Amino acid sequence: xxxxxxxxxxxxxxxxxxxxxxxxxxxxxxxxxxxxxxxxxxxxxxxxxxxxxxxxxxxxxxxxxxxxxxxxxxxxxxxxxxxxxxxxxxxxxxxxxxxxxxxxxxxxxxxxxxxxxxxxxxxxxxxxxxxxxxxxxxxxxxxxxxxxxxxxxxxxxxxxxxxxxxxxxxxxxxxxxxxxxxxxxxxxxxxxxxxxxxxxxxxxxxxxxxxxxxxxxxxxxxxxxxxxxxxxxxxxxxxxxxxxxxxxxxxxxxxxxxxxxxxxxxxxxxxxxxxxxx
Amino acid sequence: xxxxxxxxxxxxxxxxxxxxxxxxxxxxxxxxxxxxxxxxxxxxxxxxxxxxxxxxxxxxxxxxxxxxxxxxxxxxxxxxxxxxxxxxxxxxxxxxxxxxxxxxxxxxxxxxxxxxxxxxxxxxxxxxxxxxxxxxxxxxxxxxxxxxxxxxxxxxxx
Numbered sequence: 357x358x359x360x361x362x363x364x365x366x367x368x369x370x371x372x373x374x375x376x377x378x379x380x381x382x383x384x385x386x387x388x389x390x391x392x393x394x395x396x397x398x399x400x401x402x403x404x405x406x407x408x409x410x411x412x413x414x415x416x417x418x419x420x421x422x423x424x425x426x427x428x429x430x431x432x433x434x435x436x437x438x439x440x441x442x443x444x445x446x447x448x449x450x451x452x453x454x455x456x457x458x459x460x461x462x463x464x465x466x467x468x469x470x471x472x473x474x475x476x477x478x479x480x481x482x483x484x485x486x487x488x489x490x491x492x493x494x495x496x497x498x499x500x501x502x503x504x505x506x507x508x509x510x511x512x513x514x515x516x517x518x519x520x521x522x523x524x525x526x527x528x529x530x531x532x533x534x535x536x537x538x539x540x541x542x543x544x545x546x547x548x549x550x551x552x553x554x555x556x557x558x559x560x561x562x563x564x565x566x567x568x569x570x571x572x573x574x575x576x577x578x579x580x581x582x583x584x585x586x587x588x589x590x591x592x593x594x595x596x597x598x599x600x601x602x603x604x605x606x607x608x609x610x611x612x613x614x615x616x617x618x619x620x621x622x623x624x625x626x627x628x629x630x631x632x633x634x
Numbered sequence: 635x636x637x638x639x640x641x642x643x644x645x646x647x648x649x650x651x652x653x654x655x656x657x658x659x660x661x662x663x664x665x666x667x668x669x670x671x672x673x674x675x676x677x678x679x680x681x682x683x684x685x686x687x688x689x690x691x692x693x694x695x696x697x698x699x700x701x702x703x704x705x706x707x708x709x710x711x712x713x714x715x716x717x718x719x720x721x722x723x724x725x726x727x728x729x730x731x732x733x734x735x736x737x738x739x740x741x742x743x744x745x746x747x748x749x750x751x752x753x754x755x756x757x758x759x760x761x762x763x764x765x766x767x768x769x770x771x772x773x774x775x776x777x778x779x780x781x782x783x784x785x786x787x788x789x790x791x792x
Contacts, residue, residue, distance in 0.1 A: 372678040372679050372681075373678070374671075374674055374675060374678055378734075380730060380733075380734040381731040381734050382725065382727040384727055386656070386712075386715060387656070389727055389728070393718040397718060542717070543718060
């Protein structure tokens with residue numbers, strides 16, 4: 357930087373130079389980096405989730421209803437059962453009647469009524485079908501109730517409840533192991549839950565198809581099958597509901613009604629209007 | 635209707651914030667770099683080194699501590715990108731430009747302070763970095779970065 361001249365005075369050999377521009381900054385545009393990262397992580401998450409799902413399906417196929425009842429049965433034993441709810445006995449009779457067509461399952465399936473104003477029904481691991489009091493108040497015919505029960509039986513038949521449980525556990529464990537607490541788990545978790553909802557929608561469609569076939573076996577026709585759906589608030593789906601379909605665990609109600617009609621036509625089921633009263 | 639609102643809040647708000655942060659962050663960065671280049675050109679005649687000795691054969695009449703510091707904060711978009719990088723690994727390019735700006739700004743402020751005080755050069759320059767912890771994630775997040783540049787200003791006998 358400096359030099360000496362013979363007389364001892366200062367010699368300015370300092371050459372001011374500007375630093376080469378942006379030497380410490382990479383040339384990649386942040387938007388392209390964002391796109392690459394999101395695409396890469398999305399693909400990796402779907403591969404992991406898909407692999408996990410296959411594994412879970414393999415395991416669940418070996419879990420028989422009896423084994424399932426042994427493992428999970430005790431979990432729901434002491435739930436309070438509101439047997440004096442309106443139509444609860446009818447529901448129980450219908451379930452036994454439907455189970456005549458599936459003789460192997462009769463021992464392991466029970467009905468429970470939950471006190472809840474929201475009309476809902478679900479299948480619990482261990483062989484319990486839960487129906488809410490709200491649903492029992494809203495049904496208008498035996499056929500309609502039979503369809504709802506048969507739909508839940510469809511879930512048991514396809515082992516959907518076990519698969520859903522297993523997949524949820526598998527996905528969470530895998531993501532936790534791979535990602536840890538790096539702070540970036542929002543993206544893989546979101547993608548995994550979107551994939552999960554896709555599986556779930558397929559399962560609902562399978563259960564609907566099974567229920568339609570069982571209804572036909574029981575009554576000889578499938579009238580009343582879609583009455584429950586028609587009463588749901590989103591039966592006339594607006595744009596928002598269709599847009600949200602991809603985020604939903606159930607297919608859009610409008611398409612479920614349409615699918616039922618289509619399946620009835622395809623299998624040649626008769627749609628009668630004389631439904632049995634409760 | 636409520637589903638649309640729920641959807642909007644769950645997805646629309648973060649995406650909107652990301653888009654907003656991207657544009658404001660890019661604008662801020664660009665204008666900062668412009669300012670840095672102008673000031674670097676202006677102060678380039680003041681020698682600044684990390685050497686610990688007075689340049690011979692200067693006769694130094696005055697010396698003093700000069701320092702410049704800057705605190706720069708991350709924007710939401712940079713933080714999001716860095717979070718994704720945290721999964722995959724590799725260069726966190728979104729932070730590189732941030733730290734580059736901060737270092738150069740701190741050095742510029744040090745030089746500007748030195749020239750205000752009448753010094754002709756700064757020697758023994760050192761850089762120190764501190765991370766400001768965020769109050770949100772129990773002190774684990776990063777609210778910003780403070781870079782301090784300090785050295786010894788020298789006044790030369792003319």
